[in-house]
Amino acid sequence: MKKYIEETYKRVELQEGQRVIEQFLIHCYLNPDISTKELARKVLLPLPVATAIKKELIKAGALEQGSGVRCSANGREYVEQALGYGGLDHVLFQKLISEDDAWRTELADVHTSMEEIFSLRPQVDVLLDQSKSTVETSLRRALLCLRDQALLGKRILCVGDDDLVSVALGLLLKRLYPAAEKQAAIIDVVDIDQRFLGYIESLAAEQKLPITCHQADLRQPLPKRLHGKYDCFFTDPPYTLSGMSLFLSRGISALQKQKGLSIYLSFAHKSPDFTLAMQREFVRAGLxxxxxxxxxxxxxxxxxxxxxxxxxxxxxxxxxxxxxxxxFHDALYTGEEKQTLRTYRCKRCEEAIRVGMKGAFKTIEELKKRGCPRCKNGTFRLISRKRV
Known part of the structure; x- marks a missing residue:
């Protein structure tokens, strides 16, 4: 099959990268007879540059000019087969990308399924800075990826996935492609926590979702087999500067070497000074x-x-x-950067128990789960806290 995007990119001096040519073709496919002016607006290019791309794609045989611009028969075949749009439910797709709240009705069944899935997920490990996102949050992330043209026919990586974004992406794809065999996207997950990986793997097998899991300690570089393969990645890292930088670095190593690829970083709202430090890290990484x-x-x-x-x-x-x-060998998680030693007193027997990285129990959740060492009671009150 002819490589329209790569060939056009060679002929047009385009600082934005070749992904914008892909977006250009997709808009012509989804909106036949679209004007060149509207195309330029959608792909955020000056009109002369959009016109140059259009002319090259017409010359290559991918587009046709009529009352507007549309894909030729060869162009449609390319978008459907090479870019993964064949077999797509166009009505559902258009509703989801054009109407902000359409997913609430159109994906109501997916939302219901995910509520049950989320209720059965493993308990979070606060030592790994895990937290439970809501069903709506994971679905919104998947829809954001869809609207950015970073989902259909793409390779997506989740760098850590206690939020089950991979499952939300997989279930969304399942709804968008009634004939599942025509769905071409691939979703991979890397995580250190085998509990979540095992749960995701069981869901993928049960629901027939295109998800593959890889256990990895992100303190070490990703396995070479995962380098340079992906079109985008999601991450919700530890809310420390080092945690954010490390998770971003591991995801970047997995991306293809292209300009214009998307990274979806979920992070806590921070102070202006911390935000400035974050932005310096983005610049260091060339983002x-x-x-x-x-x-x-x-x-x-x-x-x-x-x-x-x-x-x-x-x-x-x-x-x-x-x-x-x-x-990476430095402090990574919040509990490592801000180590405290807290003393709790059992409400039944008054036993004093130290909790923290250097205590008898690492977290209060662990203490509550195991109970007081003396009487097995599960309720405690905090009596002191100090920095280590």
Missing amino acids: TVREVISHFNEYEGAQMIGNRGQMIVLTTTELTTPSIPQA
């Missing part, structure tokens, strides 16, 4: 910020961050490279 959506993520029981977090959509550039390519 640009395309969009920041405040209060996009909602979590169950995450009072420390007000139960809400932001979605930061980053874009790769010519200079994108992992800022931490090697093994």
Whole structure:
């Protein structure tokens, strides 16, 4: 099959990267007889540049000019087979990308299925800075990926996935492709927690979702087999600067070497000084910020961050490279950076128990689960706290 995107990219001097040519073709496929002016607006290009791309794609045989611009028969075949749009439910797709709240009715059955799936997921491990996102949050992330043209026919990586974004992506694809065999996207998950990986694998097998899981400690570089393969990635890292930089670096190493690829970073709302430090890390990694959506993520029981977090959509550039390519040995999780030793007193027998990285129990959740060492009671009151 002819490589329209690569060939056009060679002929048109395009600083935005070849992904914009792919978007150009997809808009012509989805909106036959679209005007060149509207095309330029949709792909965020000056009109002369959009006109140059159009002329090259017409010359190559992928587009036709009539009352507007549309895909030729060869162009349609290319978008459907090479870009993964064949077999797509176009009516559902158009509703989901054009109407903000359409998913509430159109994906009501998916939402119901995910509520049950989320209710059975493993308990979070606070030592790994895990927290439980809501069903709506994971679905919104999947829909954001769809609207960015980063889902259909793509390779997607979830760098850590206690929020089950991979499952939301898989169930969305299942609804969008009535004939499942025509669905071409691939979803991979890397995580250190085998409990979540095992749960995701069982769901993928049961629901026939295109998900593959890989256990990996992100303190070490990703396995070579995962390098340079993916079109985008999601991550909700530990809410420390080092945690964010490390998870971004591992995801970047897995991306294809292209400009304009999307990174979906979920992170807590932070102070201006911390945000400035974050933006310096983005620059170090050669990333640009395309969009920041405040209060996009909602979590169950995450009072420390007000139960809400932001979605930061980053874009790769010519200079994108992992800022931490090697093994990582410093403090990573919140509990490691801000170590405290807390003393709790059992409400039944008054036994004093130390909790923290250097205590008898690492977390209060662990203490409650195992009970008081003396009387097995599960209720305690905090009597002191000090920094270690």
